[in-house]
């Protein structure tokens with residue numbers, strides 16, 4: 516079954532609201548109908564979600580979608596600084612990154628937190644982009660597949676088969692993020708195949724076939740074609756190369 520490719524730009528802690536408006540305008544302007552077969556998502560910081568939404572609303576035909584970078588699992592309450600899934604839906608988020616390695620590392624997010632966040636998003640009709648990936652020590656010790664599949668099982672632990680349908684997985688080796696280093700496309704595909712097998716075991720053959728798995732970690736114009744050619748890689752979660760419209764659109768084009 517042909518899976519629809521997805522390119523998501525993870526802007527991380529970059530772009531003010533006004534800078535985001537400019538970048539979204541540039542992306543919308545450089546979008547070409549030839550890319551219609553690809554889902555294109557931008558994930559600005561919370562403070563820029565509304566301006567991204569308003570900018571895209573001007574162009575009702577724009578197929579570019581908005582995602583967030585994080586969420587808190589409670590629906591409301593005394594959680595200073597937190598943002599709920601309903602708040603994200605209110606600013607038109609269709610996707611939300613969950614469990615990025617930077618959140619795990621700097622904000623001490625656990626697998627349990629990731630599972631609760633994914634469930635909260637599903638409850639609001641937002642597709643989680645579940646991140647997983649090994650450190651260099653884990654890779655060198657030969658434990659990558661066991662580690663990554665355990666992360667995925669934990670992240671999905673609160674989701675039934677129908678809940679899990681919109682889920683997207685992003686495989687991002689920690690050592691490849693922002694470093695310019697990448698696994699070989701075959702190494703990345705091996706992990707993505709193991710993720711697909713895990714999903715199949717949990718939710719059935721059809722669900723495994725339908726799952727979209729993105730590669731992330733120093734994806735750029737120079738290496739995108741090699742990743743795209745892999746049977747289990749259905750798109751990218753892109754950091755650095757998503758901050759310039761020209762670069763990001765070149766990646767979208769590669770998946771078209």
Ligand code: PGA
Pocket residue numbers: 525687691692693694731732733734752753754755756
């Ligand atoms: P990078 O980041 O493309 O800058 O390596 C990817 C990510 O962290 O999602």
